[in-house]
Amino acid sequence: MRAYNTKHFLKILFSLHKSDTLKILFPSMILVGLYSWGVKYLEIEYFHLTSKSGISNVGLIHSMLGFVLSLLLVFRTNTAYDRWWEGRKLWGKLVNDTRNFAIKINSILEDDRQSIEQIARYLKFFPHFLAKHLSKESTRLALDEDYTELENHIKHHGPSEIVILLTHKLNQLKKEGKISDIEMLYLDNQLSGFLEVCGGCERIKNTPIPYSYSSFIKKFIILYVFALPIAYVINIGNFIIPLTIFIYYVLMSLELIAEEIEDPFNNDENDIPMETIAQNIEKSVHQIIELKKK
Numbered sequence: 001m002r003a004y005n006t007k008h009f010l011k012i013l014f015s016l017h018k019s020d021t022l023k024i025l026f027p028s029m030i031l032v033g034l035y036s037w038g039v040k041y042l043e044i045e046y047f048h049l050t051s052k053s054g055i056s057n058v059g060l061i062h063s064m065l066g067f068v069l070s071l072l073l074v075f076r077t078n079t080a081y082d083r084w085w086e087g088r089k090l091w092g093k094l095v096n097d098t099r100n101f102a103i104k105i106n107s108i109l110e111d112d113r114q115s116i117e118q119i120a121r122y123l124k125f126f127p128h129f130l131a132k133h134l135s136k137e138s139t140r141l142a143l144d145e146d147y148t149e150l151e152n153h154i155k156h157h158g159p160s161e162i163v164i165l166l167t168h169k170l171n172q173l174k175k176e177g178k179i180s181d182i183e184m185l186y187l188d189n190q191l192s193g194f195l196e197v198c199g200g201c202e203r204i205k206n207t208p209i210p211y212s213y214s215s216f217i218k219k220f221i222i223l224y225v226f227a228l229p230i231a232y233v234i235n236i237g238n239f240i241i242p243l244t245i246f247i248y249y250v251l252m253s254l255e256l257i258a259e260e261i262e263d264p265f266n267n268d269e270n271d272i273p274m275e276t277i278a279q280n281i282e283k284s285v286h287q288i289i290e291l292k293k294k
Contacts, residue, residue: 021257025249033244083263
């Protein structure tokens with residue numbers, strides 16, 4: 001995720017980044033400009049149409065379509081952001097659950113440092129495996145031997161297998177009498193919380209916006225933009241060319257932004273910084289464990 005200072009208005013205004021819609025849409029903006037010029041040439045210079053011609057009434061219909069399109073785009077962007085924000089809340093829940101679990105384990109097993117450190121390793125690795133499971137690839141920076149060894153043993157669903165290892169370890173400690181039935185009960189509930197986070201993220205990842213809805217909005221935007229010079233070139237003249245390009249840029253940018261943030265787990269520039277959060281979780285668990293030693 002791109003980090004920036006919201007107070008640096010001018011820097012944000014003039015900066016171009018790899019996911020900037022201007023860079024993505026620039027070739028099609030040139031085509032839209034050429035199309036607008038062609039419509040202007042045909043209506044004004046070739047057919048010599050005036051404001052009294054019947055085609056000028058198209059502007060009334062066009063303005064009504066603009067109102068409908070604005071409602072669709074508001075719904076589209078809100079839906080996409082809701083998916084992004086839900087994903088961020090799930091990762092925030094994972095941060096809290098992991099810290100709570102580490103604190104409880106550290107308190108319950110205060111005399112069994114070996115078991116604490118083993119469970120702590122699983123807690124540190126879970127968010128990294130979840131990030132790798134959800135994204136195209138892992139961007140984890142601080143690889144260590146324990147992580148690499150565990151990664152080689154993960155065959156299918158990384159987060160679930162980490163929870164299975166944690167469950168086996170807790171059951172072993174319960175049989176040894178180091179964890180009571182009541183303690184096992186609330187630790188098990190927190191383990192279920194890890195998988196709830198994983199399942200919630202998978203639901204967002206595997207349930208995109210329906211294709212027909214996304215396709216319809218794109219077609220609506222293109223038709224709206226193509227009708228713009230036809231409706232207003234008689235009254236505006238050459239100014240219709242930059243106006244059409246600008247409106248096309250704004251509308252398509254909203255659609256592209258919605259497409260990007262509706263799947264917040266791809267490690268793109270505007271996605272949730274999963275690996276950064278995972279590294280923060282790793283640091284928190286390490287600090288909790290080290291604090292008890294002191």
